[in-house]
Amino acid sequence: MASAVSLHHVSCVFESGAQVVRAVDDVSLDIRPGEFFTLLGPSGSGKTTCLRMIGGFALPTEGSIAIHGEDVSHKPPYLRPVNTVFQDYALFPHMTVLENVAYSLMIRGVDRAQREKRARELLEVVRLPDAAQRKPGQLSGGQRQRVALARALISEPKVLLLDEPLGALDLKLREQMQTELKALQRKLGITFIFVTHDQHEALSMSDRIGVFNRGRLEQVASPVDLYNRPATRFVADFVGAANVLDGEDARRLAGHPSIMIRPELIRLGGPEAARTHGLVEDVQYFGAFWRLRVRRNEGSALLADIPTTDGNSVPAAGSAVHLHWDPAAVHCIAAASAGARP
Amino acid sequence: MSATAAATPSERTSAALTTRKGLLLTALLVPPLLWFGVVYVGSLLSLLANSFFSLDDFTGQVVRELSLYNFREILTPTYLDVILRTTLMAAAVTVACALIGFPVAYYMARHARGAQKALLYIAVMLPLWSSYLVRLYAWKLLLAKEGAIVWALQALHLEWLLEALLATPVIGGNSLSFSPLGTFVVFVYMWLPFMILPIQAAIERIPGAYLEASADLGASPAQTFGNVVLPLAMPGIAAGSIFTFSLTLGDYIIPQVIGNSSQYIGQVVYRQQGVAGNLPFAAAFSLVPILVIALYLWMAKRKGAFDAV
Numbered sequence: 001m002a003s004a005v006s007l008h009h010v011s012c013v014f015e016s017g018a019q020v021v022r023a024v025d026d027v028s029l030d031i032r033p034g035e036f037f038t039l040l041g042p043s044g045s046g047k048t049t050c051l052r053m054i055g056g057f058a059l060p061t062e063g064s065i066a067i068h069g070e071d072v073s074h075k076p077p078y079l080r081p082v083n084t085v086f087q088d089y090a091l092f093p094h095m096t097v098l099e100n101v102a103y104s105l106m107i108r109g110v111d112r113a114q115r116e117k118r119a120r121e122l123l124e125v126v127r128l129p130d131a132a133q134r135k136p137g138q139l140s141g142g143q144r145q146r147v148a149l150a151r152a153l154i155s156e157p158k159v160l161l162l163d164e165p166l167g168a169l170d171l172k173l174r175e176q177m178q179t180e181l182k183a184l185q186r187k188l189g190i191t192f193i194f195v196t197h198d199q200h201e202a203l204s205m206s207d208r209i210g211v212f213n214r215g216r217l218e219q220v221a222s223p224v225d226l227y228n229r230p231a232t233r234f235v236a237d238f239v240g241a242a243n244v245l246d247g248e249d250a251r252r253l254a255g256h257p258s259i260m261i262r263p264e265l266i267r268l269g270g271p272e273a274a275r276t277h278g279l280v281e282d283v284q285y286f287g288a289f290w291r292l293r294v295r296r297n298e299g300s301a302l303l304a305d306i307p308t309t310d311g312n313s314v315p316a317a318g319s320a321v322h323l324h325w326d327p328a329a330v331h332c333i334a335a336a337s338a339g340a341r342p
Numbered sequence: 343m344s345a346t347a348a349a350t351p352s353e354r355t356s357a358a359l360t361t362r363k364g365l366l367l368t369a370l371l372v373p374p375l376l377w378f379g380v381v382y383v384g385s386l387l388s389l390l391a392n393s394f395f396s397l398d399d400f401t402g403q404v405v406r407e408l409s410l411y412n413f414r415e416i417l418t419p420t421y422l423d424v425i426l427r428t429t430l431m432a433a434a435v436t437v438a439c440a441l442i443g444f445p446v447a448y449y450m451a452r453h454a455r456g457a458q459k460a461l462l463y464i465a466v467m468l469p470l471w472s473s474y475l476v477r478l479y480a481w482k483l484l485l486a487k488e489g490a491i492v493w494a495l496q497a498l499h500l501e502w503l504l505e506a507l508l509a510t511p512v513i514g515g516n517s518l519s520f521s522p523l524g525t526f527v528v529f530v531y532m533w534l535p536f537m538i539l540p541i542q543a544a545i546e547r548i549p550g551a552y553l554e555a556s557a558d559l560g561a562s563p564a565q566t567f568g569n570v571v572l573p574l575a576m577p578g579i580a581a582g583s584i585f586t587f588s589l590t591l592g593d594y595i596i597p598q599v600i601g602n603s604s605q606y607i608g609q610v611v612y613r614q615q616g617v618a619g620n621l622p623f624a625a626a627f628s629l630v631p632i633l634v635i636a637l638y639l640w641m642a643k644r645k646g647a648f649d650a651v
Contacts, residue, residue: 055554056558078562090555107559107569
């Protein structure tokens with residue numbers, strides 16, 4: 001089966017004065033039809049530029065982009081079979097919600113009765129049937145989000161691009177929209193390409209995730225693989241909390257030059273068979289667990305998440321503790337970080 | 343904290359102004375309200391009152407008796423002709439300013455950056471720094487039969503074009519400087535900055551994401567322009583058109599210096615007031631542009647020119 005979207009050695013270089021910025025640097029990527037694919041990375045890592053190149057708002061300096069087998073590298077946005085939900089929604093303020101949703105049908109010359117009927121159907125889908133005659137300025141952030149979604153979906157794009165669409169919402173609404181978006185994607189079977197810097201969002205929603213760092217793609221994997229088997233040090237650090245140890249320290253503990261242990265896999269215990277020991281430096285309460293920072297005698301610190309179900313008492317700051325983990329908890333990081341270029 | 347008893351008068355004043363918002367508001371609003379309410383609206387009302395008086399033809403004295411004589415006079419063909427001519431000129435100047443000004447404003451708002459933008463601003467504003475009369479007489483020289491424009495057209499072997507234009511009835515005349523066409527050209531030149539600046543401000547307020555969203559939804563650049571840019575720039579165009587329309591409607595110097603001897607509203611008011619000393623008729627006639635502008639605003643509002651955002 002052909003890829004929904006495929007990027008072939010794509011780079012995007014911006015020149016501002018004497019400075020040359022490689023916003024996206026030699027990225028190759030295949031996104032499968034019907035997939036919920038997330039581009040994850042810190043700000044300035046190239047994920048948004050990558051999305052903008054797929055949408056046609058930025059053109060690749062090198063490489064090519066194909067959508068369902070068709071090369072679109074140098075096509076303008078209005079000739080591409082993709083639609084976008086923009087970060088701040090970009091709803092047209094001079095049109096009603098209904099006109100906004102029906103916009104792409106109006107552009108294609110669909111007659112008024114038919115396009116309004118279709119727009120009302122889409123407003124049902126995003127559960128906003130009563131907002132049709134309102135102006136975007138009268139809607140809340142979450143409602144605007146739904147209108148932007150309906151507007152982008154009305155012409156049945158093969159691929160939907162979402163540029164940090166939940167960034168402007170407060171936490172509760174955001175979690176609700178995450179569930180809804182995921183359900184909608186499953187129902188419609190459209191390929192979603194989702195940009196976010198929030199790793200929780202990425203892990204909970206995606207089929208696969210591509211992690212960006214300094215313009216490069218560090219790893220493409222399912223959320224489970226990404227979390228348990230990060231390919232690079234950057235991914236280990238960026239996705240979830242992690243204890244990453246290097247060099248002599250790592251060799252002594254696990255016989256490998258670069259290792260990662262997730263804090264929730266570390267337990268407290270007695271001195272016998274302990275992996276290491278140290279003093280508790282700091283205790284943070286997270287509801288489901290306590291997070292201890294343990295300063296080892298060797299110098300480095302480890303995070304250990306102790307479930308609150310284990311009882312309500314944890315060692316106070318300053319007390320000496322012994323740390324235990326299973327051999328399987330140690331993940332050896334093979335590659336050097338792609339972003340760590342000279 | 344400092345003791346209240348030791349507060350200086352200035353401290354007490356600022357404290358009073360900070361804690362009692364109404365006091366500050368009153369202090370700030372009274373002077374402009376006096377100016378607008380009493381001086382400006384007052385003069386307008388006295389103008390209105392004057393327009394119902396009349397002039398005794400023999401004594402040259404103003405007769406302070408209410409009559410509709412002036413308004414009947416305005417409705418005679420001579421003066422209706424003046425009103426129609428002025429209104430058409432104002433409309434033509436407004437349309438021309440919008441057509442010429444829009445691309446300039448669009449470029450300034452969306453494409454010009456840094457030094458180029460500053461330069462464009464100066465280019466648009468610079469004429470406003472020099473005297474209106476100097477610019478007007480400069481145009482008189484440019485448009486004259488022996489002027490630079492005719493000379494340039496001759497050099498390009500295009501003088502037949504100018505002759506054809508000047509031979510056109512209504513807008514034509516002896517030379518550019520003695521034709522309504524010349525009046526039109528100078529009006530457009532004079533008021534163009536007043537059109538460009540509001541349109542530029544309106545376009546600058548349109549987020550780039552709207553244009554991207556429109557393109558993303560399948561609209562070609564022309565469709566995006568028609569469906570997104572133009573409607574959102576409309577308040578700017580409306581604001582600019584109010585300037586160009588009302589400035590043309592009230593001006594009495596440009597048609598006096600450039601053009602044939604046909605009269606415009608401003609000239610009639612000026613002559614009746616200054617030359618003939620017929621203050622009541624001048625007052626009545628100066629109500630005409632006010633009514634025309636009111637009609638214009640009402641139509642613009644009905645068309646929804648002020649609706650967007």
